Amino acid sequence: MPATPELADRLKQFVSSGAGSAPGIHDAFIEGCLSEAIALVDRHTGTTYATGVEPSTPVRVSPVPVEVLERAYIEVGADLFYRKSAPQGVSQFTAVDGSAIRLRRDPLDAVRPMLAPYLPGGFA
Numbered sequence: 001m002p003a004t005p006e007l008a009d010r011l012k013q014f015v016s017s018g019a020g021s022a023p024g025i026h027d028a029f030i031e032g033c034l035s036e037a038i039a040l041v042d043r044h045t046g047t048t049y050a051t052g053v054e055p056s057t058p059v060r061v062s063p064v065p066v067e068v069l070e071r072a073y074i075e076v077g078a079d080l081f082y083r084k085s086a087p088q089g090v091s092q093f094t095a096v097d098g099s100a101i102r103l104r105r106d107p108l109d110a111v112r113p114m115l116a117p118y119l120p121g122g123f124a
Helices: 005-015 027-045 066-085 112-118
Strands: 048-051 058-061 090-092 100-102
Touching: 005 027, 005 066, 027 066, 027 112, 066 112
Parallel strands: none
Antiparallel strands: 048 058, 090 100
């Protein structure tokens, strides 16, 4: 499913600390991060899209409630967005000691606990 303008706006506000528009945030990059986030989260949750009453409007089929799913899209999209400023997973903030901070490698790490109650267990 393509990123909707509403979700792209929510992601833009999330990564700009609610300022609405932050310098350096380009709509195409935000939409790309969101599209990738949707693909990753949908694959993890088994979310699919069926043809609705009108063929141009897909219907989301997911075990996860829409509100939780959209929040996961935003969280993963933000993680993908911030990777731009952390090459090789290392980000340097203005710390007194100058230490680097390693960011997560898996963008789904932050949302797995949020999605877990809605997904089947991995037991055999």
